[in-house]
Amino acid sequence: MSGADPSVVSIAQAAFVGVAPEPGVAKLDAILVVDEVRRRFGGLTAVDVEHVEVQRGAITALIGPNGAGKTTFFNLLTGFDRADSGRWQFEGRELVGVPAHRVARHGMVRTFQLTKSLARLTVLDNLKLGATDQRGEGFFASLVRPLWHAQEADIEARAEDLLGQFNLGHMRDEYAGSLSGGQRKLLEMARALMVQPTMVMLDEPMAGVNPALTQSLLGHVKQLREDGMTVMFVEHDMDVVHDISDWVIVMSEGRVIAEGTPEQISSNDDVIDAYLGAHHDAPLTAAEEQAQLAEIHAAIEQAVGEADG
Amino acid sequence: MDWQFILSVSLTTAFGPQAVVFSLAAIGLNVHFGYTGLVNFGQVGFLAVGAYTVAMGVDTFGLSFWLCVFLTFLTASVLALVLGVPTLRLRADYLAIVTIASGEIIRLVLRAARFRATTGGAAGIQNFAGDFFDLNPFTGGRKALNFPGTDIGVTYSANQLWVLFVGWSIVALACLFVYLLVRSPWGRVLKAIREDEDAVRSLGKNVYVYKLQSLAIGGVIGGIGGIVFAVSRQSVVPDSLGTALTFFAYVALVLGGAARVFGPVLGSIVFFFLSAFVDVALREAIDADVINFLVGSEVGVVRNILVGGGLMTLMVFRPQGIIGDKSEVAVSVRR
Numbered sequence: 338m339s340g341a342d343p344s345v346v347s348i349a350q351a352a353f354v355g356v357a358p359e360p361g362v363a364k365l366d367a368i369l370v371v372d373e374v375r376r377r378f379g380g381l382t383a384v385d386v387e388h389v390e391v392q393r394g395a396i397t398a399l400i401g402p403n404g405a406g407k408t409t410f411f412n413l414l415t416g417f418d419r420a421d422s423g424r425w426q427f428e429g430r431e432l433v434g435v436p437a438h439r440v441a442r443h444g445m446v447r448t449f450q451l452t453k454s455l456a457r458l459t460v461l462d463n464l465k466l467g468a469t470d471q472r473g474e475g476f477f478a479s480l481v482r483p484l485w486h487a488q489e490a491d492i493e494a495r496a497e498d499l500l501g502q503f504n505l506g507h508m509r510d511e512y513a514g515s516l517s518g519g520q521r522k523l524l525e526m527a528r529a530l531m532v533q534p535t536m537v538m539l540d541e542p543m544a545g546v547n548p549a550l551t552q553s554l555l556g557h558v559k560q561l562r563e564d565g566m567t568v569m570f571v572e573h574d575m576d577v578v579h580d581i582s583d584w585v586i587v588m589s590e591g592r593v594i595a596e597g598t599p600e601q602i603s604s605n606d607d608v609i610d611a612y613l614g615a616h617h618d619a620p621l622t623a624a625e626e627q628a629q630l631a632e633i634h635a636a637i638e639q640a641v642g643e644a645d646g
Numbered sequence: 647m648d649w650q651f652i653l654s655v656s657l658t659t660a661f662g663p664q665a666v667v668f669s670l671a672a673i674g675l676n677v678h679f680g681y682t683g684l685v686n687f688g689q690v691g692f693l694a695v696g697a698y699t700v701a702m703g704v705d706t707f708g709l710s711f712w713l714c715v716f717l718t719f720l721t722a723s724v725l726a727l728v729l730g731v732p733t734l735r736l737r738a739d740y741l742a743i744v745t746i747a748s749g750e751i752i753r754l755v756l757r758a759a760r761f762r763a764t765t766g767g768a769a770g771i772q773n774f775a776g777d778f779f780d781l782n783p784f785t786g787g788r789k790a791l792n793f794p795g796t797d798i799g800v801t802y803s804a805n806q807l808w809v810l811f812v813g814w815s816i817v818a819l820a821c822l823f824v825y826l827l828v829r830s831p832w833g834r835v836l837k838a839i840r841e842d843e844d845a846v847r848s849l850g851k852n853v854y855v856y857k858l859q860s861l862a863i864g865g866v867i868g869g870i871g872g873i874v875f876a877v878s879r880q881s882v883v884p885d886s887l888g889t890a891l892t893f894f895a896y897v898a899l900v901l902g903g904a905a906r907v908f909g910p911v912l913g914s915i916v917f918f919f920l921s922a923f924v925d926v927a928l929r930e931a932i933d934a935d936v937i938n939f940l941v942g943s944e945v946g947v948v949r950n951i952l953v954g955g956g957l958m959t960l961m962v963f964r965p966q967g968i969i970g971d972k973s974e975v976a977v978s979v980r981r
Contacts, residue, residue, distance in 0.1 A: 417844065441850035455838045457905075457974050466838050467849045472829045474851070476859050479832030480823075489831065512973065525845075532849055609726035 345563045348574055349395040349583045350598075358597030358605070361388035368536055368567050369414070372418040374423030376591075383409040385422070385591040391536075396558065396568040398582035398599075400575075402612055406448060406591040407571045411540050415447045416440040425559055428535065442469060444535035450544060450571070452521040456514030461506055463513050463524055464496035465489075467531025496531065500625075503527045503557065519550035526557060539570035545578055555581050575603065587611065647930045650797045655904035655926045658800040660919035663878035666813035667693070672873030672894035672902070672910030673820045677864035679896075681828055683840030684861060685738055686787055688729070688745030691752045692865040695721050696872025697882045698765065700754060704774040706764050711777035712743070715873060722869030734857040741861075749841040749889055755882035770883035778877055782808040809878045816874070820867050825907045827863075837905075838859055838907035901957060903967030905974070912968055920956065925949045 352365045367390035376384040384406040387591045391397050399407050412418035414425060416437035427445050435443070455463050471492065472478050473485030500506045503523045513524060522542060529537055542558065543551055558581055561568050572578050578585060578599055585602040589593040589611035595602060602608055604610060659665070671689050678684040699721045703714030718804060729748055733740040755761065757768040765771070784804040792799030802810060827833050835856050838846045843853045876882040894917070895910075902913025928945045931937040966972050 349788075417847070437844075437847040438850050438852050441848055445852075447848050449844070449848070453842045453848075455841035458834070458837055458840055462837075465831070466846070466851075467688045468852050473831030474833055474835055476827075476863075481831035482826075482830070487832060521772060528849065582695055598901055614716070 347394075348582075349562060352392050352395060353584055353598060358595070360593045360596055362390070362596055364390040364392040366393045367391060369425065369427050369569075371414070371425040372423060374410075374413060374425060374489075375421045376406075376413055376418065377421055382591050384413060384420075385594050386410065386588075389586060389593050389596075391567065391569055392584060393567050394562065394565065395583040396562050396570070396581055398578045398585045399569060399571045399588065400573070400578055400585060400602075401588035401594075404590075405588040405611075407588055408540055410588065411447060411538055411571060414440075415445060415538060417447075441532055441534075444533075445538065445540035446529045446532045446534035446536070448522075448525045448529055448540055448542065450540040452518070452525050452545075454513040454516060454524055456512060456523040458513055459510050460500065460513050460516070460524060461493070463535040464499060464528050464531050465492050466558055467528040468492040468495070469532055473613040492531075499527045499530055502560075504553070519546040519554070522546055522550075522554060523557070526554075530561075534566060536567040536569065539568065541571050541573070543572060543574060551577070579603070647927070647934050647936065651928045652923065652930055653798050654792075654801065656919050656923040657798070658802065659922035660915045661800055661810065661814075662873065662918070663806065663809050663813060665918045666810065666817060666912045667871045667875040667878070668895055668898050668914040669911045670820060670874060671868050671891070672898040672914055673817070673824060674864035674866075674868035674871065675892075675895055676904060676906075676910045677827075677836075677860055677867065679825060680858060680899065680906070680909070681833065681840060682836045682860040683738065684734075684857060684863070684864075685742040686745045686864070687742050687892055688747070688749035689868050689895055690887050690889060691745065691749040692722050692725060692868035693730075693872030693875060693891065694749075694752045694756065694887045695725050696869030698771075698872075698874050698889070699869070701771040701774045701876050701882045702728075702765060704777075704887075705766075705771045711775060716776075718869045718873060719866050722866040723862045726865040727858065727915035730858045730861045734854055734861070746889065746892075749887075749892060753884045753887050756887075765884075766882075768884060769863045770881060770886075772881040775877040776811075779805055779808065779880075784808050784811075794966050806878070809874070813874050813878070816870060817966075820870070821907050821911065825868075828907070832856075833873055834860050840849070897957065900967055901960065903970030906967070906969050906971075909969055916968065917953075921949060921953055924952050 356362055356364065369391040371386055371389045373388070374384060374386045375382065375571050399410070409418065413420045414432070415459065416432070416435055416439065420433065424431060426432065427443060430443060432440055432443070455466070458466070471485065478484045484516055497506070497509070500509055503526070505523060505527065506519065513521070514525060525537070526542065539558065542554055546554060555577065558568060558570065582599055585597060585599055586593055587602060587605075587608050594611055595605050595608050597605065671693060674692065675689050678686045696718045699718045700711065700714040701751060702716060703709040729741070729744055733744045748877050755921050756765045757758065761767065782805060784807045786804055788801055788803050789807065790799055790801045826837070835851050839853055839856055847853050898913035898917050899910045901917055902911065903909035905965070925945060928937065928948060929942060930939065931942055932942060932945070966974065
């Protein structure tokens with residue numbers, strides 16, 4: 338795996354020069370624009386995003402504490418869940434209410450937090466499945482091999498190529514169920530690329546992957562950007578986020594609370610609060626803490642006095 | 647004990663009309679369950695639709711037999727749509743619930759006294775397949791086809807031979823059809839849906855449409871099984887189309903090997919051979935006083951116990967079925 342091409346990196350990062358690090362800020366060339374998207378589960382508001390834009394051709398990280406609504410947000414955008422309200426545009430096309438398979442055909446392809454390798458299909462078949470517009474996937478055409486045989490050969494060549502890139506070439510005829518956790522992540526990413534997407538949505542691509550494979554996976558994610566794709570990914574590990582992302586969007590309790598470059602985010606107080614669960618009125622010094630305690634005591638005594646009197 | 651007789655009766659049953667019917671029912675289930683992962687517990691409903699499309703079409707509505715055979719493609723597909731449209735967007739269990747109920751609903755409606763003029767009620771409909779038997783090229787009485795130089799073989803009447811000739815040809819065609827389907831990209835999508843439908847959705851395939859197609863195709867194959875069922879007896883009675891039929895078809899499928907083209911056929915043949923073998927062997931043993939702790943009327947129950955125990959043993963030691971792929975099962979268990 339070659340290192341990131343410096344020119345691509347600088348172009349991707351140049352797009353963010355002068356972009357204010359604040360939630361909902363407009364981007365130079367947004368591929369995805371989200372407005373007022375809400376999703377409630379009973380009384381819980383899982384996602385409540387006012388406005389957010391995703392820059393084309395860059396790697397955008399979506400971070401936030403557990404339960405921040407990152408995966409739900411992903412599910413909404415990719416058609417795997419229905420929003421209660423709101424709208425969003427992908428490449429200028431409204432995608433509200435569009436079912437998942439049509440979202441994928443429009444070029445926005447996702448992977449899953451819990452890897453969905455198709456266990457009893459071979460690694461090669463997993464990839465071949467990803468190709469779109471297959472003539473042999475029609476019921477009647479499937480019965481007549483000459484109709485799809487040539488296309489199938491092309492798809493197979495493309496699949497083999499990707500397997501080579503992802504170091505899975507030697508596993509091509511194994512059942513996907515026999516792969517290790519990290520190999521399944523690679524397989525899923527390669528399979529998503531068979532769709533030839535313009536935007537790849539990776540839900541925790543590094544979760545459960547052993548550290549040795551993490552670097553390789555990171556390399557692949559960077560490669561997506563170099564190949565001209567837009568990447569958005571959910572991640573917990575700040576080191577990973579620092580390493581590969583051009584822009585970071587932070588969610589907490591369903592809202593976008595901060596945006597910025599990785600450097601800006603790591604020094605953002607709101608983000609630190611969200612992660613550490615601190616409160617804005619928490620005491621900063623010992624003297625302040627004493628003063629607050631005294632206040633509370635006074636309030637209690639007053640309340641008790643009133644109750645007695 | 648007459649072992650030649652026991653083997654001959656067993657073979658006659660193993661390749662008889664019943665085995666054709668269950669082969670077709672199980673081939674349909676193989677498309678549903680083996681390849682697509684759809685749990686259809688109402689395959690008997692599709693058989694009933696096939697059987698009654700022909701019986702009612704000819705007897706009640708005076709249509710041509712061959713037109714009714716053709717109509718079965720339509721009626722079985724309609725049943726698939728009725729069952730599939732509301733349930734296939736939901737989790738897999740909903741299809742199971744709806745199909746197990748629909749099989750019973752169909753049987754109860756067919757036997758309802760109110761519709762006796764149309765469906766024949768509980769007595770069913772008889773003698774509707776004359777057009778089919780008019781074409782019978784076989785003549786004469788019962789024919790024995792023995793292995794060369796032995797008295798072991800199968801014995802069928804001329805009409806049975808005609809049913810079997812056509813029936814096994816249909817089974818062969820159905821196998822070829824399934825083979826062509828599952829080796830294609832279309833079949834790859836089905837197998838992928840069986841593994842994880844969300845993954846398939848994320849790759850831009852309309853999972854719902856594929857599941858509907860699968861349900862209809864397996865249903866039509868089951869419906870054709872229903873025609874063979876009705877024609878082979880020249881009679882169709884609602885109560886012969888009970889829930890148990892679906893589960894025997896599942897036994898045949900799992901015994902032979904799910905997600906294998908010939909699995910359901912082999913499973914049916916082996917299942918009927920074993921059932922008949924145990925049954926006849928027990929009766930012979932009782933007649934010969936080899937077994938004196940059973941009477942003839944108990945044989946049916948004991949047979950079911952023995953065959954059931956045998957199948958359980960097979961599942962323990964060979965969960966993939968007779969011709970299943972062991973590594974495939976190993977992978978799916980580890981998932």
